[in-house]
Amino acid sequence: MLFQPPLAPQYAEMSENERAERIARHKLAFGDRLVILGHHYQQDEVIRFADFTGDSLKLSQIAAAQAGAEFVVFCGVHFMAESADILTADPVKVILPDLSAGCSMADMADIDQLEDAWDYLAKTTAEKIIPITYVNSAATIKDFCGRNGGACCTSGNARLILEWALRQGERIIFLPDQHLGRNTAFAMGISLDQMVLYDPALAHGGLTDHQVEAAKIVLWKGHCSVHSLFTAGQCAEIRAHDPKVRILVHPECPWEVVQQADLAGSTEYIIKVVADSPPGSSWAIGTEVHLVSRLADRHPDKKIRSLAGIQCLCTTMYRVDTSHLLWTLDELAAGRLPNRIVVPPDVSPGAVVALQRMLDNFSASPIAAK
Numbered sequence: 001m002l003f004q005p006p007l008a009p010q011y012a013e014m015s016e017n018e019r020a021e022r023i024a025r026h027k028l029a030f031g032d033r034l035v036i037l038g039h040h041y042q043q044d045e046v047i048r049f050a051d052f053t054g055d056s057l058k059l060s061q062i063a064a065a066q067a068g069a070e071f072v073v074f075c076g077v078h079f080m081a082e083s084a085d086i087l088t089a090d091p092v093k094v095i096l097p098d099l100s101a102g103c104s105m106a107d108m109a110d111i112d113q114l115e116d117a118w119d120y121l122a123k124t125t126a127e128k129i130i131p132i133t134y135v136n137s138a139a140t141i142k143d144f145c146g147r148n149g150g151a152c153c154t155s156g157n158a159r160l161i162l163e164w165a166l167r168q169g170e171r172i173i174f175l176p177d178q179h180l181g182r183n184t185a186f187a188m189g190i191s192l193d194q195m196v197l198y199d200p201a202l203a204h205g206g207l208t209d210h211q212v213e214a215a216k217i218v219l220w221k222g223h224c225s226v227h228s229l230f231t232a233g234q235c236a237e238i239r240a241h242d243p244k245v246r247i248l249v250h251p252e253c254p255w256e257v258v259q260q261a262d263l264a265g266s267t268e269y270i271i272k273v274v275a276d277s278p279p280g281s282s283w284a285i286g287t288e289v290h291l292v293s294r295l296a297d298r299h300p301d302k303k304i305r306s307l308a309g310i311q312c313l314c315t316t317m318y319r320v321d322t323s324h325l326l327w328t329l330d331e332l333a334a335g336r337l338p339n340r341i342v343v344p345p346d347v348s349p350g351a352v353v354a355l356q357r358m359l360d361n362f363s364a365s366p367i368a369a370k
């Protein structure tokens with residue numbers, strides 16, 4: 001995780017209204033020079049200033065289209081800002097308001113581990129393996145995938161990308177989210193016994209050569225700590241209390257949860273499904289709490305609550321607050337460039353290939369709509 005120095009005390013001392021007024025004034029003054037992007041898990045206080053909101057796929061597409069802006073302030077987490085830097089032209093400066101807003105899942109795969117895994121897989125099978133990385137990963141991992149015939153995916157297009165990958169080769173290594181990989185492959189008709197779990201902490205991933213030879217999909221042992229809080233037991237409990245409830249989850253949830261759910265898809269998909277549902281419908285949603293609360297506020301005519309009784313909060317997304325957003329804009333207005341995210345030139349070319357393969361060929365599709 002990168003280190004974000006503490007802000008001057010004045011930012012915490014200001015009222016929320018004062019911060020909001022000052023952010024709004026900056027936006028007006030910067031005009032078209034500034035674009036603020038907001039992921040759906042951001043707090044309402046921040047989201048209200050976003051020029052565009054979206055899931056990872058939509059925000060990548062929007063970032064790629066920002067040729068005219070001078071500054072793209074990304075209210076999200078580090079891997080999203082890296083992707084935006086990779087996809088924008090050099091003069092566009094991408095900024096993350098809090099450098100410590102990382103993603104614990106992205107940190108579960110590093111390039112040395114992936115190179116070890118790749119060497120081992122190459123020794124165990126002569127068949128062509130395609131590396132596919134969820135965008136929730138470091139630029140070095142994307143670069144590796146781009147250089148080795150693979151691509152990125154998001155939760156919005158994972159199925160289309162896996163289908164593409166299986167047309168390019170016989171096997172896939174999918175990282176870093178085992179759950180997105182397993183849920184997507186299973187929805188495509190690949191059985192669980194055709195998938196193996198590679199643990200980067202163990203020699204040879206903890207697998208035998210025979211297990212690798214028999215596998216179609218090698219899943220990396222990574223997960224989202226937020227979505228891992230949802231359980232199949234919660235699904236059973238909520239259905240027992242509310243037989244009409246529909247359960248709608250993000251595909252980063254464990255396989256057992258997705259199996260119990262009615263629908264699974266990206267944050268953008270979740271928003272659309274709820275918006276399109278009839279008044280009076282009842283929803284239990286398995287994703288980050290800020291999005292669930294926003295949906296409940298936006299649709300008072302529907303019954304909307306979290307699938308979990310506990311608060312499933314992405315603590316790193318939450319670090320981007322109005323204090324950090326205002327500080328960022330104050331710095332820019334003073335002619336400084338805080339927290340610019342720059343992907344090193346030696347990593348960028350392969351990462352561009354991996355991201356561009358995804359964007360050129362695939363739009364969003366839910367993975368497991370039943």
Ligand code: 13P
Nearest residue numbers: 055056057154155266267
């Ligand atoms: P989406 O692309 O569905 O918004 O998911 C991003 C993410 O990090 C979910 O945890």
Ligand code: SF4
Nearest residue numbers: 103104105224226314
């Ligand atoms: Fe990462 Fe999970 Fe937070 Fe998404 S919700 S940014 S996967 S930690």
